[in-house]
Amino acid sequence: MPELPEVETIKRSLTPYVVGGTITGVQVFNPAVIISYKAEEFSHVLKGKKVLALDRRGKYLIFTLTDGYTLSWHLGMTGRLLWLNSQERIERHTHLILNFDSHGQLRFVDVRRFGRCYLAGKGSPAYPEGLARLGLEPLSPAFTPETLKEIIRSKKRSLKSLLLDQHHIAGLGNIYSDEALFGAGIHPLRPAYALSDEEIGRLYEAIVKVLQEGIASGGTSIRDYVDGTGRKGDYQNRLSVYGRKDQPCPRCGETIKSLKISGRTSYFCPRCQK
DNA sequence: CCCATGTCCTGCCAGC
């Protein structure tokens, strides 16, 4: 579910509530969402820890805790992290609750249960493998037309599958990669190495633009996504191609088509995207 | 290296 703009929005919405707060207790309803620690130990370690910082890397949220611990969270397809007060009814599919000294709670609710959290401290690697091996952060200064060219260089694979691959660029998912390719006027099946410098420049601009616009809109709420305070995003109203099969292209009026690429439905305009 | 496919899950919706 959540791609970079959604995770960034969740981070911003939770920061005022959790950063500076101390975890007073943990309720584990589904131990399977915790990797690297047994539920009991997980609760024991977290109790009394203060949250020093909340950061995002790719689609991960990272809680930096006291005593050198970190808690990294991936929300999968449908995961939500919600800040609620302890009186609120516990909804179905709530897997984990962190209680805070402010009497608020951080609740992890995830219908499809693909989301996971990873606690690291003494002895265990600081980050889960998926997080440790993430590629460039697309809204950081390290991401430039030149570094994008490096990534693209000599790769035969389709641009769509390359953009979805978190080892190269971190944070794009199915929605924003389709929107970026549309913005750049590039067909999702084009082999990466075949791009001209000019097209790489357009792709770079388009990636940065869709991610920034996504954040500015508070993310894309098609089904499940809401931020840490339960607020929906607005970017679903600004999508050019994603989910718009058989509808007219907003640029040229041609009918938008879809294709399966790397197992994901990809939307594009056959006239605008070459 | 690259790709397609299957897997983990539950819910929803179209079509019969």
Added chain:
DNA sequence: TGCTGGCAGGACATGG
């Protein structure tokens, strides 16, 4: 109405 199949913002393993 009720059932069924297909599909959904992700990531990883596997086999070709």
